[in-house]
Amino acid sequence: MSITAARLAAVALTAGLLVSGAAGCTPGEAPAPVASAGVEPSGEVEFWHFFTDREAKAIDDIVADFQAKYPKVKVVVKGGQDDTKMLQAIGAGQGPDVGLSYSTDIVGKFCSSGAWTDLAPYLKRDGVVMDRYPAVVRSYTEYQGKRCAMPFLADVYGLYYNKKIFGEAGVSAPPKTLAELTDLAKKLTVRKPDGTIERAGFLPSFGFYENSPAHLAPAVGATWLKEDGTSAIGSDPKWRELLAWQKELVDWYGYDKLEKFRAGLGDEWGADNAFQKGKVAIAVDGEWRMAFLRDQAKDVPFGVAPLPVTDPARYGAGYVTGNVIGVSRTAKNPEAAWALLRYLTTDTAAIVKLSNGIRNVPTTSDALASKDLVVDDEFKVFLDIFANPGTTTTPPSVVGAAYQEELGAFVQDYQSGKSKDLEAGLAKVDQQINNLVKLAG
Structure with a gap:
């Protein structure tokens, strides 16, 4: 992911605040899948993502592969989007069928509000085995047992x-x-x-x-x-x-x-x-x-x-995050939307091609082991960090990225010398976060 939560921290915070209002408007749950496993999907799917330039070209290529495999599905791609636009569109009933987010921090909000559909019925029906994904990846694509997102690629x-x-x-x-x-x-x-x-x-x-x-x-x-x-x-x-x-x-x-x-x-x-x-x-x-x-x-x-x-x-462990993708609760064609999402996140050849094109880390065990994955000495360092059992991520929260933003605001003041009492400052951060959690609950 070239556009990260660090680059778009302000947008991520805005998205976290908006979702409680925009996406929370009578969210409901999308109906369980009605088609049987193996039925060929058809219709039009609108897919929003945030990539631009070289990386957007990699997305276009993989979407073309999907349409070649599923000729009855037409995918309308809109690049250069962000979570704020997506949440506002979903809240207005005009969101994309499939949305790709640059930040795992939105998962708690998207799942708890119903902005993204619970994927459990689709996963069960189509026999998608989540053990293919490392535990840390599984942890950032669900919230309180509800899986409304799937991992795209990892950072x-x-x-x-x-x-x-x-x-x-x-x-x-x-x-x-x-x-x-x-x-x-x-x-x-x-x-x-x-x-x-x-x-x-x-x-x-x-x-x-x-x-x-x-x-x-x-x-x-x-x-x-x-x-x-x-x-x-x-x-x-x-x-x-x-x-x-x-x-x-x-x-x-x-x-x-x-x-x-x-x-x-x-x-x-x-x-x-x-x-x-x-x-x-x-x-x-x-x-x-x-x-x-x-x-x-x-x-x-x-x-x-x-x-x-x-x-x-x-030593050897680190931080992992990634792109997450989901089916909007306002999806006009949820079956075709799920087909696209499933292809992008479970098809080994597609995952490997995306990794080679964007140079992010693939998220499934078979893609990581694929002979087609381009791995040089430098890329292997990141694969080893990804595989390290001590590697962690930021946990999903009902307040989205707001708990990180509260700490981020304090450390800006602390490093500048504006705030001098570290212990008191962190205690205040706790209080602010806990108030947000209470309000969201």
Whole structure:
């Protein structure tokens, strides 16, 4: 997924708030499937997705394959969409038949509100075996036992490092611990005589590209929610450990100097990406960055590795999220919509072709093992992180991504020095999240 929850955090939050109003308008449940298994689907299906440019072409190709296999189905594709537009359309009774979301964070809202149809009857009727998907993937496509989404492709986060910069500094290996990352960040940073940053060894600011509490939480093993859905952030000392580490590095650079440096960096998704331009030596990013590097920055020698950790026993694990896809409760042709969704998420050849085209991680065991899957040494690092039993994701919640947004707002204030009391700030985050959960319940 090239458009991630980090890039569209504001949109994700808006979507989370809108769904309770828009999609919650007399949601109801779509009827159970009426066709028998094996009946050829027919009719028109409207499919919305968020991809653009090179990645949208990969979607068009796979939709063409589907239509060749199911000639009685006509698929109308609308790219460049987002969750807010989709929720508003569903609320108005005009939503797509099939919607693809860039964020797993919407699953709790989509499932609890009925914006997306419960897929259990279709899965049971057609014998779809969910054991083909890793447990972490199954966890982010259902909410409280209701599976309203299926996994499309997965995103796995790791560490990118510039081999040329490492070599010039006599560094032979990427950091495996947060302490090592701190040391390398300082060693590889270049400043002008007045302290202005010319190159950051590692830019620690939350809000920079893919730097977010969610993506870094596995480095310390921090927990988001308790079993009852309320916040665990304030009571989990791992969050204080992570944020104290990050703040120490921000203070070493100087917050104002970091902000000035960051203001001059290129767009994350453009050719002027800071890592691609050598302005940042080490960066947190997803597996898709490899395709961007090879397309936009062919001369940059890069390496990839798992995220650094505090506990060596956790090294190799990381954060995984992905794209999720569902059938709208307003679908005009639910059987044909399900056929498209099933093809995109269960057909091994289709999943492998999508992975090779977009360069995201396939989500089924047979696609991961396929001889047709293009796997180089760098991509294998992300496959290994994906397969690591310690790899985690952000849990689905009835408030969508709002619990992450509450923490995100606080860490912005904390890293800038506006909020100085870490423990009190996290306790307030707990209170705000729990109020949202109570209101949503």
